[in-house]
Amino acid sequence: MLNPTLHRRALLGGALAAGGGAAISALFPQWARAQTAHLPAGGADALTGEEIALSIARTPFTLGGRTGSATTVNGTLPGPLIRLREGQDVRLSVTNHLDVDSSIHWHGLLVPFQMDGVPGVTFPGIRPNETFRYGFPIRQSGTYWYHSHSGGQEGTGLIGPIVIDPAAGERVHADREMIVMLSDWSFMTPMEILRKLKAQPDYFNYQQQAWFEAPSGKPMSVADKLKWGRMRMSPSDIADVTGATYTYLVNGQGPDANWTGLFRPGERVRLRVINSSAMTIFNLRIPGLPLTVVAADGSDVKPVETDEIQIGVAETYDLIVTPDDRAYTLFAESVDRSGYARGTLAPRAGMTAPIPPLRKPPLLTMKDMGMGGMAGMAGMSGMDHAMNHGADGGMKMHGSMSMRDPANAPGVALTPGVDMIAPMPVDRTGDRGLGLDGVKHRVLVYTDLEAPEPRHDISPPTREIVVHLTGNMERYMWSFDGRRFSEIVEPIRLARDERVRFKLVNETMMTHPIHLHGFLFDLVNGKGDRLPKKHTVNVLPGGFVAFDLTADEPGDWAFHCHLLLHMMSGMFNVVTVRPLDGGAA
Amino acid sequence: MKQALAIPAALAAALWLTPALAQSPSHDGHGMSGMDMPGMKDSPAAEPSDAKPDAMQGMDHSGHTMTMDASPMHAMPMKSDGAIPQSPPPPAAQSGPAHAADAFYPDGEMAHAREMVTHEMGGLKTTVVMVDRLEAQTGKGGGSWAWEGALRTGGDIDRLWIKTEGEGELDGGIDDSEVQALWGHAIGPWFDLQAGVRQQFMPGPDRTQLSVGVEGLAPYMFDISAEAFVSTQGEFTAKIGAEIDQRLTQRLILQPRVEANLSAQDVPEIGLGAGVTSLQTGVRLRYEFRREFAPYVGVEWQKQFGRTADYTRADGGNADRVVALVGLRAWF
Ligand SMILES: [Cu+2]
Numbered sequence: 001m002l003n004p005t006l007h008r009r010a011l012l013g014g015a016l017a018a019g020g021g022a023a024i025s026a027l028f029p030q031w032a033r034a035q036t037a038h039l040p041a042g043g044a045d046a047l048t049g050e051e052i053a054l055s056i057a058r059t060p061f062t063l064g065g066r067t068g069s070a071t072t073v074n075g076t077l078p079g080p081l082i083r084l085r086e087g088q089d090v091r092l093s094v095t096n097h098l099d100v101d102s103s104i105h106w107h108g109l110l111v112p113f114q115m116d117g118v119p120g121v122t123f124p125g126i127r128p129n130e131t132f133r134y135g136f137p138i139r140q141s142g143t144y145w146y147h148s149h150s151g152g153q154e155g156t157g158l159i160g161p162i163v164i165d166p167a168a169g170e171r172v173h174a175d176r177e178m179i180v181m182l183s184d185w186s187f188m189t190p191m192e193i194l195r196k197l198k199a200q201p202d203y204f205n206y207q208q209q210a211w212f213e214a215p216s217g218k219p220m221s222v223a224d225k226l227k228w229g230r231m232r233m234s235p236s237d238i239a240d241v242t243g244a245t246y247t248y249l250v251n252g253q254g255p256d257a258n259w260t261g262l263f264r265p266g267e268r269v270r271l272r273v274i275n276s277s278a279m280t281i282f283n284l285r286i287p288g289l290p291l292t293v294v295a296a297d298g299s300d301v302k303p304v305e306t307d308e309i310q311i312g313v314a315e316t317y318d319l320i321v322t323p324d325d326r327a328y329t330l331f332a333e334s335v336d337r338s339g340y341a342r343g344t345l346a347p348r349a350g351m352t353a354p355i356p357p358l359r360k361p362p363l364l365t366m367k368d369m370g371m372g373g374m375a376g377m378a379g380m381s382g383m384d385h386a387m388n389h390g391a392d393g394g395m396k397m398h399g400s401m402s403m404r405d406p407a408n409a410p411g412v413a414l415t416p417g418v419d420m421i422a423p424m425p426v427d428r429t430g431d432r433g434l435g436l437d438g439v440k441h442r443v444l445v446y447t448d449l450e451a452p453e454p455r456h457d458i459s460p461p462t463r464e465i466v467v468h469l470t471g472n473m474e475r476y477m478w479s480f481d482g483r484r485f486s487e488i489v490e491p492i493r494l495a496r497d498e499r500v501r502f503k504l505v506n507e508t509m510m511t512h513p514i515h516l517h518g519f520l521f522d523l524v525n526g527k528g529d530r531l532p533k534k535h536t537v538n539v540l541p542g543g544f545v546a547f548d549l550t551a552d553e554p555g556d557w558a559f560h561c562h563l564l565l566h567m568m569s570g571m572f573n574v575v576t577v578r579p580l581d582g583g584a585a
Numbered sequence: 586m587k588q589a590l591a592i593p594a595a596l597a598a599a600l601w602l603t604p605a606l607a608q609s610p611s612h613d614g615h616g617m618s619g620m621d622m623p624g625m626k627d628s629p630a631a632e633p634s635d636a637k638p639d640a641m642q643g644m645d646h647s648g649h650t651m652t653m654d655a656s657p658m659h660a661m662p663m664k665s666d667g668a669i670p671q672s673p674p675p676p677a678a679q680s681g682p683a684h685a686a687d688a689f690y691p692d693g694e695m696a697h698a699r700e701m702v703t704h705e706m707g708g709l710k711t712t713v714v715m716v717d718r719l720e721a722q723t724g725k726g727g728g729s730w731a732w733e734g735a736l737r738t739g740g741d742i743d744r745l746w747i748k749t750e751g752e753g754e755l756d757g758g759i760d761d762s763e764v765q766a767l768w769g770h771a772i773g774p775w776f777d778l779q780a781g782v783r784q785q786f787m788p789g790p791d792r793t794q795l796s797v798g799v800e801g802l803a804p805y806m807f808d809i810s811a812e813a814f815v816s817t818q819g820e821f822t823a824k825i826g827a828e829i830d831q832r833l834t835q836r837l838i839l840q841p842r843v844e845a846n847l848s849a850q851d852v853p854e855i856g857l858g859a860g861v862t863s864l865q866t867g868v869r870l871r872y873e874f875r876r877e878f879a880p881y882v883g884v885e886w887q888k889q890f891g892r893t894a895d896y897t898r899a900d901g902g903n904a905d906r907v908v909a910l911v912g913l914r915a916w917f
Binding site: 101113114118119120121122123124125151191194195196198199200203206207208209210211212213215226229230231232404416417418419460461462463464465466472474475476477478479484485486487488493494495496498501554555556560567568569570571572576577578579580 | 669682685695701705706805834916
């Protein structure tokens with residue numbers, strides 16, 4: 001066994017040299033620097049044990065020669081690794097040194113609701129110069145993370161990883177592990193980004209279908225321009241906030257700083273990938289290395305090999321890779337392909353591998369507009385085939401094929417916040433993420449995920465709750481069922497221990513990573529008694545996703561889109577589970 | 586006041602657009618005809634194989650309401666294992682306190698935090714100052730300058746607008762200008778109703794008017810505004826404008842624009858004749874160094890009609906001219 005400390009020091013020197021003078025500031029916790037240690041990942045400053053102290057403050061953050069102000073935990077961005085063991089108790093004292101309220105939410109952890117850390121829903125928040133003591137037992141294992149739930153602070157750096165070691169040991173052997181925390185950084189505050197989007201929703205989109213520029217590689221015909229124009233929408237509306245302002249980070253480090261994880265050739269390396277972005281869905285791949293997915297959102301899945309994963313905001317995936325004696329580029333392209341986060345896996349410090357070019361930005365398709373039902377019909381394959389055979393230039397679409405027909409979504413209030421209703425949404429759990437349809441290699445889809453063992457805790461739901469994901473791109477409004485949380489919506493009410501199915505129907509043209517606090521739900525993906533557990537689910541545009549859960553956690557739980565600015569525009573609600581525990585105090 | 590609200594032709598003309606524009610284009614029932622959307626060929630589900638014309642015809646003929654259960658659509662793949670009722674929550678779900686956290690934290694604290702989170706999730710207010718046009722114009726009859734801008738502040742549905750526009754001689758003062766204070770309310774996904782007061786400053790007597798209009802994005806991405814005014818003197822006038830951004834490259838944008846003014850009656854003291862009084866139509870080519878900072882060049886045809894033109898000519902003015910212009914569009 002190597003001496004981790006020694007090795008780390010040597011490596012740090014190498015990374016400094018490789019960084020081209022871009023000094024790695026003390027802002028990075030050890031786990032986020034180039035990683036060398038054998039199991040467990042972390043470094044000497046990982047926080048362990050039953051008593052953990054965290055301190056939130058503003059800290060200067062330097063990137064690409066420019067310095068801004070970050071919201072940090074214990075002075076670092078990302079925050080320190082919290083490493084716990086299943087079955088232990090933990091108490092976390094969080095002190096707020098900001099001049100505004102703050103909070104920390106333990107993303108994916110099963111905790112008593114009053115410890116969940118959502119101001120105004122589960123606790124009052126942490127006032128300036130106050131300390132809040134969280135305390136709860138650790139009832140699970142896997143890769144999770146934490147972030148602020150106040151004032152957009154997760155978009156300014158208040159994020160950090162949580163790793164929980166299983167009481168019975170890992171199901172899958174690995175020789176080494178590394179944390180790969182993906183995020184997006186802007187020198188513009190989230191509030192200012194939101195203001196710009198409210199003023200001009202395509203503010204950050206420099207990949208539009210212009211007359212003389214087609215970044216997607218397919219110049220639009222006049223007919224297409226007219227079709228999209230008639231709907232008052234744009235096929236290039238893939239990401240609200242883009243590489244025009246974001247730098248995409250691996251473990252807090254920009255592409256040029258080239259975060260490097262070191263391994264010994266032939267080792268099985270476990271990558272704990274966390275998308276802790278505010279607004280960025282990533283396409284993750286390591287050219288030359290097959291990725292074996294062994295856990296999703298912290299829960300083990302039957303190992304499945306793939307080459308690329310679209311990872312929604314707040315999702316986590318654990319991957320096993322077995323690299324040879326060469327360097328590999330860890331490449332996380334933003335979903336709109338306006339930029340990338342990049343790191344390197346290498347046997348020795350200072351090595352690099354080629355950086356793949358960004359692929360052409362995708363365009364939205366008919367399926368993304370909620371017309372997927374057309375293609376899904378028996379014998380309806382080959383839409384444009386059938387279309388072109390239509391007598392007078394194609395079908396006439398009537399009634400419910402319209403783009404804003406209330407009959408297609410009875411639960412939705414057709415407010416000014418709703419610019420479309422998907423006419424025929426389909427189950428897209430088997431679909432690749434946006435823009436990956438044409439990719440030659442394997443791409444992970446939700447139907448690849450399967451619990452490793454048959455589960456006996458899965459029973460059929462007795463009630464279905466349909467939640468429509470709605471929005472208005474032009475006004476930059478986002479909502480559930482047409483209503484923003486600020487309009488004082490009814491919470492979603494569950495009776496304690498009832499088994500319910502949530503069906504999330506995406507009526508918009510964007511992918512929404514929807515997160516329910518307090519539960520690991522069962523993703524309904526056709527795997528019978530082996531449904532995988534997740535805490536966050538990407539709902540593709542024009543599609544729907546269903547998940548089942550047993551409401552065995554009493555209390556109030558936040559339920560929202562994890563795109564920060566969608567949440568802050570109103571795509572947020574509360575799920576209540578009653579009755580509470582007797583007396584409740 | 587009462588008679589002012591009995592708004593006749595001019596206002597009706599300006600507002601006829603409202604219902605049509607506030608609604609989805611789909612209400613014409615053909616919103617999506619021609620389904621060969623770009624990129625569709627990429628869909629893995631769309632393999633050109635055994636297309637079944639029968640199914641297609643079902644759609645063709647199903648008329649206006651092709652609901653899920655009235656069409657072959659319900660054969661689409663849904664993974665729901667059988668029907669799960671969408672019943673209301675069991676009574677137990679309604680039990681207990683409205684807010685669970687109230688049992689753990691002192692009263693006032695949660696109420697305050699709840700107010701904050703409610704405001705934060707969708708209730709945020711924003712303020713934007715827009716300079717749509719700030720330009721110098723040169724043509725037959727000398728140089729002039731013109732501006733048009735607005736401040737908007739508020740939430741997603743209700744906003745306060747302060748609008749101003751005007752023009753003057755390059756070597757002189759301001760000829761015409763106006764300020765409007767309007768309350769704007771979203772009346773559909775793309776359109777706002779705006780109502781308030783307009784104050785006009787003119788060479789003759791000034792005018793104070795009630796103003797009602799709609800503004801928003803029409804199908805095919807036209808930015809449209811239609812306003813009707815009734816002055817304290819009982820005069821009715823209206824203004825209709827349309828413009829569209831044509832993105833030539835990511836930063837180079839061509840903007841055709843047209844604006845027409847109408848008057849319901851002759852008002853000699855301010856140089857207005859009945860009917861269409863004036864029309865401006867032009868095209869501007871701007872370059873967005875940043876979204877907020879875009880200089881432009883352009884050309885515009887400015888024409889007055891009928892008696893309005895006569896008044897202008899009698900005054901020694903130019904009722905029909907083409908100007909070259911250079912200006913700046915900015916917002917912050
Ligand atoms: Cu969203």
